[in-house]
Amino acid sequence: MFEPVLLRNVGVPDGHLLATYRAGGGYQALAKALHEHTPDEIIDLVKNSNLRGRGGAGFPTGMKWSFVPKKAAKPKYLCCNADEGEPGTFKDRIIMERDPHQLVEGMAISAYAIGAETAYVYIRGEYTLAIRRLERAIAEAEAEGYLGKRILGSDFSFVVHIHCGAGAYICGEETAMLDSLEGKRAQPRLKPPFPAVEGLYASPTVINNVETLACVPHIVMRGPNWFRGIGPDKSPGPKLYCVSGQVRKPGLYELPMGIPLRELVEDHAGGPPPGRKIKAVIPGGVSAPLIPALGLDVGMDFDSLAAAGSMLGSAGVIVIDDSTCIVKVATRIIEFFHHESCGKCTPCREGLNWVVKVLRRVETGQGAPGDLEQLKALCNGIFGNTFCALGDGAAMGLRAALAHFEDEFVAHIEEQRCPFNEKHAGRELLGSYG
Amino acid sequence: MNMREEIEAAAARYPDQRSAIMPALLIAQKEHGHLPGPVLEEVADILNVERIWVYELATFYTLFHTEPVGMFHLQLCDNVSCMLRGSEDLLRHLEAVLGIKKGGSTPDGLFTLSTVECLGACEVAPVMQVGDDYHGDLDIARINALLDRLRAAAGQTTGADLTAATPPGE
Ligand SMILES: Cc1cc2nc3c(=O)[nH]c(=O)nc-3n(C[C@H](O)[C@H](O)[C@H](O)COP(=O)(O)O)c2cc1C
Numbered sequence: 001m002f003e004p005v006l007l008r009n010v011g012v013p014d015g016h017l018l019a020t021y022r023a024g025g026g027y028q029a030l031a032k033a034l035h036e037h038t039p040d041e042i043i044d045l046v047k048n049s050n051l052r053g054r055g056g057a058g059f060p061t062g063m064k065w066s067f068v069p070k071k072a073a074k075p076k077y078l079c080c081n082a083d084e085g086e087p088g089t090f091k092d093r094i095i096m097e098r099d100p101h102q103l104v105e106g107m108a109i110s111a112y113a114i115g116a117e118t119a120y121v122y123i124r125g126e127y128t129l130a131i132r133r134l135e136r137a138i139a140e141a142e143a144e145g146y147l148g149k150r151i152l153g154s155d156f157s158f159v160v161h162i163h164c165g166a167g168a169y170i171c172g173e174e175t176a177m178l179d180s181l182e183g184k185r186a187q188p189r190l191k192p193p194f195p196a197v198e199g200l201y202a203s204p205t206v207i208n209n210v211e212t213l214a215c216v217p218h219i220v221m222r223g224p225n226w227f228r229g230i231g232p233d234k235s236p237g238p239k240l241y242c243v244s245g246q247v248r249k250p251g252l253y254e255l256p257m258g259i260p261l262r263e264l265v266e267d268h269a270g271g272p273p274p275g276r277k278i279k280a281v282i283p284g285g286v287s288a289p290l291i292p293a294l295g296l297d298v299g300m301d302f303d304s305l306a307a308a309g310s311m312l313g314s315a316g317v318i319v320i321d322d323s324t325c326i327v328k329v330a331t332r333i334i335e336f337f338h339h340e341s342c343g344k345c346t347p348c349r350e351g352l353n354w355v356v357k358v359l360r361r362v363e364t365g366q367g368a369p370g371d372l373e374q375l376k377a378l379c380n381g382i383f384g385n386t387f388c389a390l391g392d393g394a395a396m397g398l399r400a401a402l403a404h405f406e407d408e409f410v411a412h413i414e415e416q417r418c419p420f421n422e423k424h425a426g427r428e429l430l431g432s433y434g
Numbered sequence: 435m436n437m438r439e440e441i442e443a444a445a446a447r448y449p450d451q452r453s454a455i456m457p458a459l460l461i462a463q464k465e466h467g468h469l470p471g472p473v474l475e476e477v478a479d480i481l482n483v484e485r486i487w488v489y490e491l492a493t494f495y496t497l498f499h500t501e502p503v504g505m506f507h508l509q510l511c512d513n514v515s516c517m518l519r520g521s522e523d524l525l526r527h528l529e530a531v532l533g534i535k536k537g538g539s540t541p542d543g544l545f546t547l548s549t550v551e552c553l554g555a556c557e558v559a560p561v562m563q564v565g566d567d568y569h570g571d572l573d574i575a576r577i578n579a580l581l582d583r584l585r586a587a588a589g590q591t592t593g594a595d596l597t598a599a600t601p602p603g604e
C-alpha cells in the first residue's frame with residue numbers, strides 16, 4: 001500500500017482546521033525553510049526533487065522559480081492556479097476543501113523562495129466550499145503568525161488573497177489568468193515576455209498549480225531524494241489521479257507517478273460496470289488524446305504518456321466503456337472547446353465552430369461522404385496554428401478519436417444513424433453501479 | 435457591511451482598482467440577484483473605473499447574469515464524465531417536470547434550468563449545482579426529492595437566504 005502524502009489529512013475529521021493540520025506536523029516545513037534555509041537553497045531543493053508542474057504542462061518547478069530575477073525593482077507575485085476547469089479534474093478542489101493549510105504552507109514556502117510578499121489564489125467561482133475553507137485557513141494562519149508580517153520571527157512577510165473566477169475555462173491558461181486578475185477579459189498573452197520576468201502588473205510572477213504547491217512542504221521536510229524515489233526519476237513524486245466516467249469506483253486516488261493506467265483503472269477504481277468492457281480511457285482531462293483499451297499498460301507520468309501519443313495533463317482519467325459511442329464523446333469534447341474558445345485567434349474560434357457542425361451531423365446520422373477527410377483537414381488547420389494550447393488540445397483529441405475509432409465514424413456515415421443510439425450509456429445505467 | 439463597503443474592502447486587496455471589478459461584480463450579484471445596467475454603473479462609480487471595463491467583464495464571464503434568474507438556478511453539468519453517467523436523461527426529466535427547456539425559467543420564478551461545463555466534481559457524476567451547493571450522484575429519484583425540498587424551502591422563507599443551505603459554522 002502506498003502511504004498517502006498529499007491526501008493524508010483528507011479522510012481525517014476536521015482535516016481543514018489548523019489544529020488538525022498542526023497535530024499532523026503542519027507548518028514545521030515552513031519553520032524549517034525560514035530558519036534553516038536561504039531562498040536559493042529552497043529553489044535548489046525543489047530543483048533536485050525533479051518536481052514538475054501538476055497543472056498540465058509538467059514544467060520543472062525549481063527551474064521556473066529560478067527564472068525570477070533576483071533583483072527586481074517591482075514587487076514579485078505568486079499566483080496559485082486553482083481554476084481547475086479541465087473536464088474530468090477535481091483534485092485541487094478536494095485539497096482546498098479538506099486540507100487547505102497544506103496549500104497555504106506550500107504557498108508560504110514557495111513565496112519565500114522566489115521573494116514574493118503577495119499571493120493571489122485564483123479559484124473558480126463555483127467552488128464555494130473550497131473558497132470558504134481556504135478563507136478560513138488563511139485567517140487561522142494569519143492569527144497564528146504563519147502568514148503576515150515577519151513570519152515566525154524571520155524577516156519574511158507574506159499575505160495571501162483569494163480571487164474568485166467567474167466561469168471561463170481559458171482563465172486556467174496562466175497568462176489569461178493574469179489578464180483576468182488585472183480586471184480584463186481573459187485572453188492569453190504573447191510570450192515572451194514570460195510571466196517569471198513580466199507577469200501580473202508587469203512584475204515578476206510565478207504561477208503554480210494547487211497540487212504543485214502542496215508538494216513543496218513535503219519536499220522541504222523529507223528531502224529531494226525521498227521525492228525522487230517515488231516513481232520515475234524524471235517525472236517523480238506522489239500524484240493525485242481523478243478517476244471518473246464508466247468505472248465502478250470513481251474517486252480521487254493518490255499513487256506514485258508512473259503507475260500503469262491499467263492498474264489505476266482496473267485494480268484501484270474497480271474496472272468498468274458489470275458486463276461492460278473498457279473501450280478507451282482519456283488519461284489527462286479532455287485535452288489529452290484518448291487511449292484505446294489495448295494501450296492501457298502505459299505508465300501515468302509525463303514522459304511515458306507523451307511517448308504514447310497522449311499526455312498526463314491534469315490527470316483527469318475518464319473511463320469510457322463499450323456501450324458508449326466515441327463519436328458522441330468526441331462531439332461533446334469539441335463542443336466544450338468551442339464554447340470555451342476565447343475568440344482571440346481564428347483557427348480556434350472559426351475552426352472549432354466548423355468542426356462542431358460536421359461532428360454534430362455525423363453523430364445524428366446526417367454525415368456526408370468526405371466528412372472524415374474534412375475533419376482531418378480541419379484538425380491540420382488548427383493544430384500548431386493557434387495562439388494558445390486550447391486549440392491544439394482540441395485538435396489532438398479529435399485526431400486520436402479519428403485514428404483509433406475511424407470505424408465508428410465510418411459506420412455513422414454509411415448507416416446514416418448512430419449505431420449506439422438505442423443503448424446510449426446513461427439510460428439503463430442510472431444508479432446501477434456496484 | 436453594505437455593498438459599497440464590501441466592494442471597497444475587496445478593492446484594498448489589489449494595487450489596481452481595475453482588478454477589483456470581478457470581485458465587485460460577484461458582491462453586487464449576490465446583493466441584487468443579477469446585474470442590470472444601473473448596478474453595473476454603480477459598481478463602476480464605487481471603484482472609479484471606466485464603465486466599459488465593467489460591462490466588458492459582466493458579459494464575458496458565464497457566472498455573471500445580466501438578466502434575472504429564478505430563485506433556484508439549476509445548473510446541470512453535461513460535460514463528458516456526467517454525460518457518461520446519465521446527465522442527458524436528467525436533463526430530459528427536468529425539462530419535462532418543470533415544463534421548460536434548458537435556458538428557460540418557470541413562470542412562478544422559482545426555477546431557471548441551465549446546463550454547464552464540468553463542475554469539477556466528476557467523482558460524484560452526474561452533478562448539478564443549485565445556488566452555492568453541489569448535488570452529486572444524481573438519479574431521477576434524487577432529482578425529484580431535491581425539487582420537493584427546494585419547493586418546500588421556497589414556501590417557508592424568502593429567496594435571499596435559500597441558496598445558503600450550507601453546513602453550519604462554515
Ligand atoms: C487552456 C488551458 C487551460 C488550463 N487550465 C489550467 C487549470 O485549470 N489549472 C492549472 O493549474 N493549470 C491550467 N493550465 C496550465 C497553466 O497554463 C500553467 O501551465 C500552470 O498553471 C502552471 O503551473 P504548474 O507549473 O504548477 O503546473 C491550463 C493551460 C491551458 C492552455
Ligand code: SF4
Nearest residue numbers: 342344345348388391
Ligand atoms: S487557441 Fe482558442 S482559446 Fe487560445 S487564444 Fe486562440 S481563440 Fe483563444
Ligand code: FES
Nearest residue numbers: 511516552553556
Ligand atoms: S463532467 Fe460533470 S462534474 Fe465534471
